[in-house]
Amino acid sequence: MLRTIALALLVSVSITPPVLSQDYMFQGLAADIAMNTLHSTLLNATLQGSMDEREDSPAAGSADLTSYDSSPQVSKKAKDQFLAFIHETSGPAGVAAVKAEFDKRSPVELWAGMVSKDGLGPGDAVDAVAGYWMLNWIIANQAHEQEFSTKPVVDQVRAALVGSSQFRRLSEAQRQELSEVLMMNFLVQQAVYSQAVTSGDTGMLARLSDAAVARFSNEAGVDLRTIKPTAAGFAAK
Secondary structure, three states, rough: OOOHHHHOOOOOOOOOOOOOOOOOOOOHHHHHHHHHHHHHHHHHHHHOOOOOOOOOOOOOOOOOHEEOOHHHHHHHHHHHHHHHHHHHHHHHHHHHHHHHHHHOOOHHHHHHHHHHHOOOOOOOOOHHHHHHHHHHHHHOOOOOOOOOOOOHHHHHHHHHOOOOOOHOOOOHHHHHHHHHHHHHHHHHHHHHHHHHHHHHHHHHHHHHHHHHHHHHHHOOOOOOOHHEEEEEEEOOO
């Protein structure tokens, strides 16, 4: 039985220096495609009706369209780009802290260790996208004590990605890059939020909540405070 991402959230990763920026976006063509896909396909279909199957879309369970075999070269590219972004937003101290953690254990391994009990894992872009959405929903709503099943959201995201012709045009390397950049964003966002939870910093929790809302409003055109996880995935409150 799946555990909840809310429970896994408080597993500590030590990427928590105060120099880190409160807001981390993911970057690149593949990431933009993911957000656009979720906005136009997942959210419009789910929040305004149901996940209607398109006649010209592959079956929602077609894992071959979202999975990938990991390449060390792609992992290095994704990590280098992410660290450059951290350097730009948080300076030398921020990037040094994140790099030190990533040098101990790869970002993919760190992420997998955190979400495996929630039924998520590397090798499928669906899990990375779903995990990123669920974490940001938790942060936006300060819902770290709420338990919910990840499977409906995973199924919802899979249907959205497989049903998107734009996503289906991504190469295997692009699917891996998308996934690993999301994983690294997840790790940093989770670490900063977890530190605020464990220290009882209500001011920081509020700022992180507002940042998550702004991030998804800007990137996907949705207010995370107006949706909730249900047996059918995210739906309007």
